[in-house]
Amino acid sequence: MKSYELAIWVFMLAAFLGFELIRRVSPLLHTPLMSLTNAISAIAVVGAILITGEKEASTLTRTLGFIAVVASTTNVVSGYLITDRMLKMFKKRGDAKK
Amino acid sequence: MMESIFPALYILAAAGFILAIKWMSSPATARRGVIVGEIGMLLAVVGTLLRHEVVTYEWILIAFFIGSAIGVPVAYYMPMTAVPQRTAFSHACGALASALIGTAEYFRHMPHGVVMTALVLETLLGFLTCTASLMAFGKLQEVLPTRPITYPGQNIVNLGIFGLAVAIGVALILSPERTWLFPIFTVLSLVFGVLLIIPIGGADMPTVIALLNSYAGLSASAMGFVLDNKLLIVAGALDGSSGFILAVIMCRAMNRSFSNVLFGAFGTIQASAKEALERPVRSASPEEAAEILEAARSVVIIPGYGMAVAQAQHKLRELHDVLTKRGVEVCFAIHPVAGRMPGHMNVLLAEADVPYDRLVEMDEINPEFPRTDVALVIGANDVVNPAARLDKNSPIAGMPILNAYEAHTVMVIKRSMNPGFAGIDNDLYYMDKTLMLFGDAKSFVSGIVKELNAAVPVAS
Numbered sequence: 001m002k003s004y005e006l007a008i009w010v011f012m013l014a015a016f017l018g019f020e021l022i023r024r025v026s027p028l029l030h031t032p033l034m035s036l037t038n039a040i041s042a043i044a045v046v047g048a049i050l051i052t053g054e055k056e057a058s059t060l061t062r063t064l065g066f067i068a069v070v071a072s073t074t075n076v077v078s079g080y081l082i083t084d085r086m087l088k089m090f091k092k093r094g095d096a097k098k
Numbered sequence: 099m100m101e102s103i104f105p106a107l108y109i110l111a112a113a114g115f116i117l118a119i120k121w122m123s124s125p126a127t128a129r130r131g132v133i134v135g136e137i138g139m140l141l142a143v144v145g146t147l148l149r150h151e152v153v154t155y156e157w158i159l160i161a162f163f164i165g166s167a168i169g170v171p172v173a174y175y176m177p178m179t180a181v182p183q184r185t186a187f188s189h190a191c192g193a194l195a196s197a198l199i200g201t202a203e204y205f206r207h208m209p210h211g212v213v214m215t216a217l218v219l220e221t222l223l224g225f226l227t228c229t230a231s232l233m234a235f236g237k238l239q240e241v242l243p244t245r246p247i248t249y250p251g252q253n254i255v256n257l258g259i260f261g262l263a264v265a266i267g268v269a270l271i272l273s274p275e276r277t278w279l280f281p282i283f284t285v286l287s288l289v290f291g292v293l294l295i296i297p298i299g300g301a302d303m304p305t306v307i308a309l310l311n312s313y314a315g316l317s318a319s320a321m322g323f324v325l326d327n328k329l330l331i332v333a334g335a336l337d338g339s340s341g342f343i344l345a346v347i348m349c350r351a352m353n354r355s356f357s358n359v360l361f362g363a364f365g366t367i368q369a370s371a372k373e374a375l376e377r378p379v380r381s382a383s384p385e386e387a388a389e390i391l392e393a394a395r396s397v398v399i400i401p402g403y404g405m406a407v408a409q410a411q412h413k414l415r416e417l418h419d420v421l422t423k424r425g426v427e428v429c430f431a432i433h434p435v436a437g438r439m440p441g442h443m444n445v446l447l448a449e450a451d452v453p454y455d456r457l458v459e460m461d462e463i464n465p466e467f468p469r470t471d472v473a474l475v476i477g478a479n480d481v482v483n484p485a486a487r488l489d490k491n492s493p494i495a496g497m498p499i500l501n502a503y504e505a506h507t508v509m510v511i512k513r514s515m516n517p518g519f520a521g522i523d524n525d526l527y528y529m530d531k532t533l534m535l536f537g538d539a540k541s542f543v544s545g546i547v548k549e550l551n552a553a554v555p556v557a558s
Contacts, residue, residue, distance in 0.1 A: 030439075031441035033122050036119070047321055050149070066161050074166075076169070
């Protein structure tokens with residue numbers, strides 16, 4: 001099997017899994033959900049690290065990679081922190097008084 | 099030996115992301131979800147830093163530092179009302195990262211065939227989502243006008259530019275050696291992103307933000323194909339499907355299609371003859387409103403974007419508390435498209451310490467309205483417009499609404515009689531049982547709360 005064939009399989013299964021999981025998320029949490037998935041897709045940082053840290057990187061690719069690491073680190077850090085900050089606010093009746 | 103650890107770290111990271119989304123299904127487990135998500139991210143980053151291809155660390159560490167220096171203050175000091183803007187901004191960052199990595203990869207390896215196709219898709223979606231998200235950010239921050247801007251032939255121009263970008267993309271796939279095409283391709287994608295958002299009005303932002311979320315995810319997934327990295331494919335596909343589902347939910351909640359949202363320029367003020375017609379309305383003071391609320395057994399509060407603008411959520415929580423103490427059953431009815439992004443109202447009310455079991459979805463609350471004594475509409479307009487249900491010719495015909503008009507009494511807090519974002523007059527305001535409470539939402543609610551507190555204290 002060619003490597004892209006496998007990749008397409010992975011994509012398809014992950015997309016269906018995503019559909020099934022997201023459908024179950026309560027509309028109550030749609031905003032934190034969006035910031036969480038945003039943080040998760042900032043996994044692009046992995047690709048950015050590979051390009052920036054490479055030995056033979058040219059000035060062009062290193063600069064592009066550098067900006068990409070900055071942008072995706074911002075998303076990782078603010079995405080997870082703000083999701084948690086939002087989720088902390090969701091309290092049931094009774095919890096608030098404790 | 100070491101080499102075999104890295105795939106394992108990536109697989110664990112993917113599992114972490116999947117669990118993170120799974121646990122988001124309920125507020126009880128959601129915070130646990132964030133923690134596994136963070137662990138997944140940490141494993142992936144450490145795993146990548148340790149790979150033998152990565153030899154230069156100084157730039158990476160500087161970039162980590164700058165990214166954190168931006169991200170941490172944003173996360174801690176940003177007011178919750180600015181969440182839609184921040185989300186748009188982070189879509190822009192994510193899409194930019196993905197587009198730049200695609201560009202770097204093009205100049206590095208100049209791939210062919212399937213990989214090049216993925217690369218073109220990655221950069222196209224990345225660049226267009228980047229500028230589109232920045233435009234959405236501008237509109238949400240109100241740096242740019244929130245009303246749609248239209249001109250004759252707009253859709254043709256937009257489609258033309260998109261078509262040209264795609265055509266150049268195809269040319270690049272066929273022969274990647276034509277490097278001079280790449281900058282043109284980039285500029286066209288960037289320009290298309292800007293043009294795409296210009297005709298979209300503020301009220302359509304929930305759908306647009308969700309759709310941009312989906313594009314950013316798909317771009318990241320395409321990057322996974324380019325770099326042959328399954329973790330990127332999985333994370334991007336999860337993000338892409340999440341944004342897509344939210345966009346579908348938003349469209350359904352407005353009874354409109356994607357193309358109508360993107361190209362319909364909804365919200366341009368309709369200069370209809372109807373508006374010239376002055377119809378009588380009944381208005382009331384905070385004292386009168388307080389009396390009615392006090393006598394009610396059940397009250398449903400319907401918040402909209404106006405509540406966020408007026409920052410009235412804390413006052414509403416006080417109203418909720420004081421009425422609950424008096425034995426009135428109070429809950430909040432949340433329309434899926436209320437506000438500027440999916441779930442916007444829930445976050446604002448949760449921040450104001452409203453218990454989340456008091457926030458009720460549209461389908462659950464609608465059957466309750468005929469038994470509701472008072473429906474208090476605050477800063478919402480189109481989502482309670484009975485024309486959606488009753489008038490087949492209305493531009494919002496068929497849009498699911500909160501049936502506030504079925505309540506025994508309706509009270510609407512509103513600044514003036516100006517039409518809402520859809521630019522449509524609302525018959526709800528002219529009904530006999532409707533009382534218009536004119537004024538700023540925050541000060542009006544605080545007036546009601548003051549009256550209730552001044553009235554006879556609760557017999558405990």
